[in-house]
Amino acid sequence: MATMNLLNRVGAKLATPLLPNAYAELINPLWGEGVRAKVVAIEPEGPQAVSLTLKPNHRWQGARAGQHVRLGVDIKGVRHQRCYSLTSADSTLSQRITLTVQRHPHGLVSQYINHGLRVGDVVHVAPAQGEFVLPANDEPLLLITGGSGITPVMGFLRQLAEQGWQAPILHWHFAPNAEVSLFKTERQALAKAQGWQLHEAYPEQGDEGFSAAKLDELFPQWRNAHVYVCGPAGLANAVVALHEEEGRGPLVQEFFQPPAIAATGEGGEVTFTRANKTVQAPATTNLLEAAEAAGLTPEHGCRMGICYGCLTTLESGQVRDHAADEIIDTEGALVRICVCTAEGNAALAL
Amino acid sequence: MNTALKLAEPEITPQSPVFGYLNAEELEQFGAEIDAVRQRILSSLDEGDAAYIRRIIRWQRGLEVLGRGALFLGILPPFWLLGTASLSVAKILENMEIGHNVMHGQWDWMRDPSIHSSTWEWDNVCPKEEWKHSHNFMHHKWTNVVGMDRDVGYGILRMSEEQPWHPAYLFQPITNALLASFFQWGVALHDLETDRLRRGERKWSEVKDKWRRIRKKMGKQVLKDYVLFPLLAGPFFLPVLLGNATANLVRNLWSYAIIFCGHFPEGTHEFLPEDVENETQAHWYLRQMLGSANITGGPLFHIMSGNLSHQIEHHLFPDMPSNRYAEAAKEVQAICEKYGLPYNAKPFWAQFGSVMKKVLRLSLPNFSSRSKGPTPQQA
Numbered sequence: 113m114a115t116m117n118l119l120n121r122v123g124a125k126l127a128t129p130l131l132p133n134a135y136a137e138l139i140n141p142l143w144g145e146g147v148r149a150k151v152v153a154i155e156p157e158g159p160q161a162v163s164l165t166l167k168p169n170h171r172w173q174g175a176r177a178g179q180h181v182r183l184g185v186d187i188k189g190v191r192h193q194r195c196y197s198l199t200s201a202d203s204t205l206s207q208r209i210t211l212t213v214q215r216h217p218h219g220l221v222s223q224y225i226n227h228g229l230r231v232g233d234v235v236h237v238a239p240a241q242g243e244f245v246l247p248a249n250d251e252p253l254l255l256i257t258g259g260s261g262i263t264p265v266m267g268f269l270r271q272l273a274e275q276g277w278q279a280p281i282l283h284w285h286f287a288p289n290a291e292v293s294l295f296k297t298e299r300q301a302l303a304k305a306q307g308w309q310l311h312e313a314y315p316e317q318g319d320e321g322f323s324a325a326k327l328d329e330l331f332p333q334w335r336n337a338h339v340y341v342c343g344p345a346g347l348a349n350a351v352v353a354l355h356e357e358e359g360r361g362p363l364v365q366e367f368f369q370p371p372a373i374a375a376t377g378e379g380g381e382v383t384f385t386r387a388n389k390t391v392q393a394p395a396t397t398n399l400l401e402a403a404e405a406a407g408l409t410p411e412h413g414c415r416m417g418i419c420y421g422c423l424t425t426l427e428s429g430q431v432r433d434h435a436a437d438e439i440i441d442t443e444g445a446l447v448r449i450c451v452c453t454a455e456g457n458a459a460l461a462l
Numbered sequence: 463m464n465t466a467l468k469l470a471e472p473e474i475t476p477q478s479p480v481f482g483y484l485n486a487e488e489l490e491q492f493g494a495e496i497d498a499v500r501q502r503i504l505s506s507l508d509e510g511d512a513a514y515i516r517r518i519i520r521w522q523r524g525l526e527v528l529g530r531g532a533l534f535l536g537i538l539p540p541f542w543l544l545g546t547a548s549l550s551v552a553k554i555l556e557n558m559e560i561g562h563n564v565m566h567g568q569w570d571w572m573r574d575p576s577i578h579s580s581t582w583e584w585d586n587v588c589p590k591e592e593w594k595h596s597h598n599f600m601h602h603k604w605t606n607v608v609g610m611d612r613d614v615g616y617g618i619l620r621m622s623e624e625q626p627w628h629p630a631y632l633f634q635p636i637t638n639a640l641l642a643s644f645f646q647w648g649v650a651l652h653d654l655e656t657d658r659l660r661r662g663e664r665k666w667s668e669v670k671d672k673w674r675r676i677r678k679k680m681g682k683q684v685l686k687d688y689v690l691f692p693l694l695a696g697p698f699f700l701p702v703l704l705g706n707a708t709a710n711l712v713r714n715l716w717s718y719a720i721i722f723c724g725h726f727p728e729g730t731h732e733f734l735p736e737d738v739e740n741e742t743q744a745h746w747y748l749r750q751m752l753g754s755a756n757i758t759g760g761p762l763f764h765i766m767s768g769n770l771s772h773q774i775e776h777h778l779f780p781d782m783p784s785n786r787y788a789e790a791a792k793e794v795q796a797i798c799e800k801y802g803l804p805y806n807a808k809p810f811w812a813q814f815g816s817v818m819k820k821v822l823r824l825s826l827p828n829f830s831s832r833s834k835g836p837t838p839q840q841a
Contacts, residue, residue, distance in 0.1 A: 126690055128682045129583035135523055145576050189512030191573040416743070418780045419598035420567040420579045435781075436504065436571070445573070446580050 142169040142235045151233045152208065158292050161198065161214040161260070162226050167206075168237060175240030176203040177267035178340075178366070181211070184236030187224045191236070193442070194221045197264035197342075197366070198240065199295075201271035202440040212294065214260040244366040245339050246271060251361075254334045256322070256351050258343025259287040262294050264366050265342060273302050281308040282331035286347060289316045322350050324358075335360050342366040380454035384408055384462040385427055399424075399431065399449035403462055410449060410462055417451035424449045429458030480745060481731065481752060492801050493744020499793045500779050503786050504571075507568055512572050514785045518559055519577070526552035528692060529709070536701030549709035554716055556585045557646075558768025559784060565594055567781045588650035589679040592672060596653040602780050606696075606725055606753035607733045613725065614732070616648060617642065617657040620824045622732045623814070627827040634825035644790070645714035650676050716766075720757070723813040724773035726820055727755045729806045750777035751798065756791070756807035763810075764788060 123132040128222075137144035149166035175181065180197045200210040213225045236459040244264050246253075253272075257265045262285060272281065283303070287293035287424040293312060303310035311330055320326060327334055338361050341351045348365060351423045355363045379394040382402055400422055403410050412422035417435035423446040430441035435451040449460065479485050484492055497705055529549030536542035561584030563569070569577045583590050596612060604610035608624040615621040619638060620631045641648050654672060658664040687706040691751075695702040731752040738749070757763075757771040766773050772787035782790065798805040 122690070125682070125685060126694075128686050129585060135527060138520060138523055138527070184575070186509070186512065186572070189507060189509040189572055414599050414603045416603070416746075418602055419594065420565075420570070421594060421599055421783070423580050436499065442573070446570070446578070 132206060145437070147171045147237045147239060148234050149209075149237050151229060151231055151235060154229060154231055157212050158294055158296075160292055161212050161294060163210055163212045164225070165208055165210050166235065166237070167208050170206065172205060172237065173239055174207070175200075175202070175209060176269035177201050177247045178244040178246065178264040179240040179242040179267075180237035180244075180264065180366075181209075183211070184238075185221065185224060185229065185233075187220060187228070191234075192221050192224075193238075197242075197244075197267065199263050199266040199270070201267060201274050212260070212263050212266070214294075228283070242366070244340065244364055245344070247362075252279050252333055252337035253277075253281045254331060254337040254339045255281065255283040256285075256339070256341045256343065256347070258347045259288075261343035261347075261366070262293065263342075264289075265340065266295050266299075268340070269299060269302055272308075273306055277306070280331075280333065280337075281306075282311065282337075284311045284313070284322075284327075284330065286313050286315065286322070286343065289314045321398055322347055324354050327354070337361050339363040340366075344369070380429070380456045380458060382454050382457070383459040387461050393454045395432075395453050395455075397451050397453065398434075399447075399454065399458075399460065402454075403449065403460075408462055412450055417448050417452045420448060422449045423439050423447065425461040427459040427461055431453045431458050471745045480748060481737075483752075484591065484748065484801060488801060489742075489744045489748060492797065492803075493742070493747050496747045496778055496794065497743075499790055499797070500782065503779075503782060503790055507571055507783060507786075511783050511785060512574075515560070515564075515569055515577060515783070517570075518555065522552050522555040522560060525549070525555070529705075533691075533705040534695050534698060535623040536695075536705050537698050542701050542705055546705040546708045546712075549705065550712035553585060553709050553713040554766060554768075557713060558719060558720070558770065559765055560584075560768075561586065562597075562768050562770075563784045566598060567784045570781075570785075573647065576777060586646050586649070586682070587676070587680045589675045589719075590647060590650070591652035592650065592676060596649075598780070598841060602777065605750055605777060607735060607738055608702050608730060610735055610738070612655065613721075615653065616652060618648075619821065621726055621820065623824070623828050624732060624734065625824075627824075631825050634821055638821045642715055642718040646710070647680075650680065664691075717768075719814055720767045720770050722817045723810065724754055724770055727806065727808070727813040727816040728820070729804065729816075730755050747778055748803075749782045750774070751794075751803065751805075753777070754806070754812050755813060756805075757810050757813055758807050759810065761788075774807075 126132070127135060131145070133143055133145050142148050142150055147168060149168040149172070151164055152167045152200060153165035155163050175198055177198070177200070180195045182193050182195050184191050184193045196211045196213060198209050199212050200208070203209050210269065213222050215226045216222045246268055255265050255268065265283065269283070283299070285299070288297065290312070293314070296312070298312060302308070309331065313321070315321060331337070335358055339351070339355055341348050341363065352363065352365065379392070379397070381390060382393045382399060383390045384403060384406060387406070388409050388410070389406050391402055391406045393399065397405075400410060400412055400415065410424065412421055413428065414421065426440060426443065426445045426447050428440055428443055431447055431452040432439050432455040433447060433452050435448065439455055440447055440452070480489050525548045529545045529547070529552055532541045532545030532548060536545055548683045553830055561582060564582040565579050565584070567579040570579050575581060597679050601613045606614060607623050608614055615625060618641065619634055620627065646827050654669050654676070655664055659666065659669070687710065688703060691706060692699040692703040731749075733749060733753065741749070742824055751774055753775045754773040756774050757767065769784035769787045770776060775782070775787040776784070778794065779790060795805050795807075
């Protein structure tokens with residue numbers, strides 16, 4: 113260990129201003145900077161989705177079933193990042209992980225992953241995150257999922273089967289129809305082998321929706337169960353409301369769609385999070401001017417978008433970059449505040 | 463171009479053409495055409511451009527590994543030559559086509575944090591923060607404005623008739639040769655503005671943090687090239703040390719030559735602070751064009767010059783990926799022809815010879831009232 117540290121330190125001095133991994137990357141792209149993973153398999157998952165199997169590099173710290181990762185892929189030269197739930201069971205250091213991506217008609221990244229990504233490609237992965245994880249002890253579980261909300265729960269099911277869960281489980285899954293119901297065959301086989309209850313409902317085929325009465329009928333002990341819900345807002349809200357009234361166990365919800373932000377095109381409310389100030393910024397005032405008007409002194413240079421001396425982290429919301437003529441809404445993006453205006457609400461790390 | 467910038471209109475009347483070339487209306491049209499070139503090219507960036515910079519980076523790192531590896535056998539002259547040459551090319555590529563351009567934000571559109579202006583540190587004793595201030599801001603915004611753009615003479619040379627003469631400038635040919643040989647050190651100290659410190663216009667306390675950062679970077683670079691790699695070679699300490707020193711010298715001389723060809727050849731305009739008061743975007747474009755000069759050459763020459771051979775396009779579009787400057791140059795040249803503007807593009811030796819003549823001439827006081835540039839054509 114001490115030898116490794118010494119080697120790393122000497123390596124860094126030799127490679128300065130880079131790190132040795134910048135050169136290791138020449139031999140194997142997986143040895144480059146950050147957590148990276150190689151796509152080792154891409155398989156169709158029903159008619160509208162694909163499942164990816166990823167082999168992460170040595171920097172991957174593992175993940176618990178139900179957590180999500182931020183996946184970074186380069187599309188037309190630009191890095192795009194999206195969060196996806198892992199569908200694999202608990203994994204440690206160098207174990208493979210899986211995730212499933214459903215195609216959205218206008219989804220740039222989901223379309224790319226379904227059609228453009230190839231086995232052998234290297235993708236960027238951020239460490240796994242999320243509190244949507246199984247309890248430590250075997251206790252009754254109520255799992256309610258809808259559509260692609262099945263993905264984190266698929267990770268649960270694989271983990272539960274591996275562990276041999278010693279408590280009753282009901283999994284109630286909603287999908288438009290049987291054809292697009294993700295992982296149907298595998299879930300049915302697991303439920304049969306493990307003795308879990310699995311209830312599939314297909315509203316397009318006339319099946320009834322979520323209701324308290326149906327839940328009582330399917331799983332009378334649900335009030336004492338640990339409840340997990342992941343699905344469209346309508347379904348999730350109904351489950352949460354019923355649980356608030358009658359549930360006695362904990363409820364964990366996973367969100368898989370970010371809240372929509374209205375783009376007004378007429379400026380907006382800008383929050384400078386470090387200074388803890390919020391101002392109204394019209395579309396004609398750039399963010400640097402808005403910050404200065406609020407008494408801040410952001411670092412900057414040219415005030416015309418060429419020197420990049422004012423790059424600031426966009427923490428949330430969206431801005432319009434007038435020099436590049438584009439809307440930037442990527443959380444964590446670095447923006448030139450001297451040529452950006454608010455486009456709806458935005459928070460900056462100033 | 464940009465309503466959000468709210469730049470004030472300068473007082474330009476049709477009777478006083480800007481720098482003798484364009485009236486107010488023509489100037490705005492010219493600005494709009496230059497803007498259109500920028501928008502068209504930036505909106506066409508794609509995976510081909512991303513592949514270009516990644517390929518250059520791979521080549522650069524590969525050449526560096528090859529160079530340093532060959533130098534370990536540097537006791538044998540062919541290996542020493544191969545090693546030194548590879549390392550020289552690697553250092554030139556790293557500083558010019560990669561480092562300089564990445565720090566301009568040319569590749570920020572890829573949103574790859576490892577090739578980004580906010581994180582890139584280059585293989586040079588000048589820290590990224592000092593470089594971005596003295597170069598991206600001071601030089602690119604106030605290009606060739608005597609007294610504002612500190613690259614006009616770097617605070618030690620007299621490169622414009624507008625700079626008052628002093629007997630110390632008699633030694634300019636020597637100072638110039640020293641600057642060329644130790645160019646990276648000059649660049650590193652540049653942002654301290656030592657001439658202004660000496661004159662008391664700037665206090666040491668103001669630059670203490672800068673100096674600490676510069677010293678630290680210098681230490682790291684010296685440790686790598688002049689201590690660790692030579693030590694790693696054991697008995698071949700000396701050939702490695704000499705190879706590294708030579709590669710740094712070659713990079714210094716080359717980057718000096720290319721950079722001096724960018725703004726100092728005969729025919730490039732100089733400006734005075736009053737020229738840039740309340741400057742519009744179009745006016746800035748015109749000034750960048752007039753104050754810069756290109757070097758003609760083949761594709762490999764352009765890459766080895768970090769595409770600063772397209773200095774005019776680089777100054778018009780400092781954040782455009784460098785591999786697109788050749789394409790932009792064709793359009794910019796056509797626009798210049800249309801508006802009757804000079805477009806200064808000559809082979810390396812013509813531009814470099816003209817700069818050296820200027821270095822010699824300006825070491826002496828002004829004998830005649832020379833014009834600042836060529837006689838402007840009346841637009």
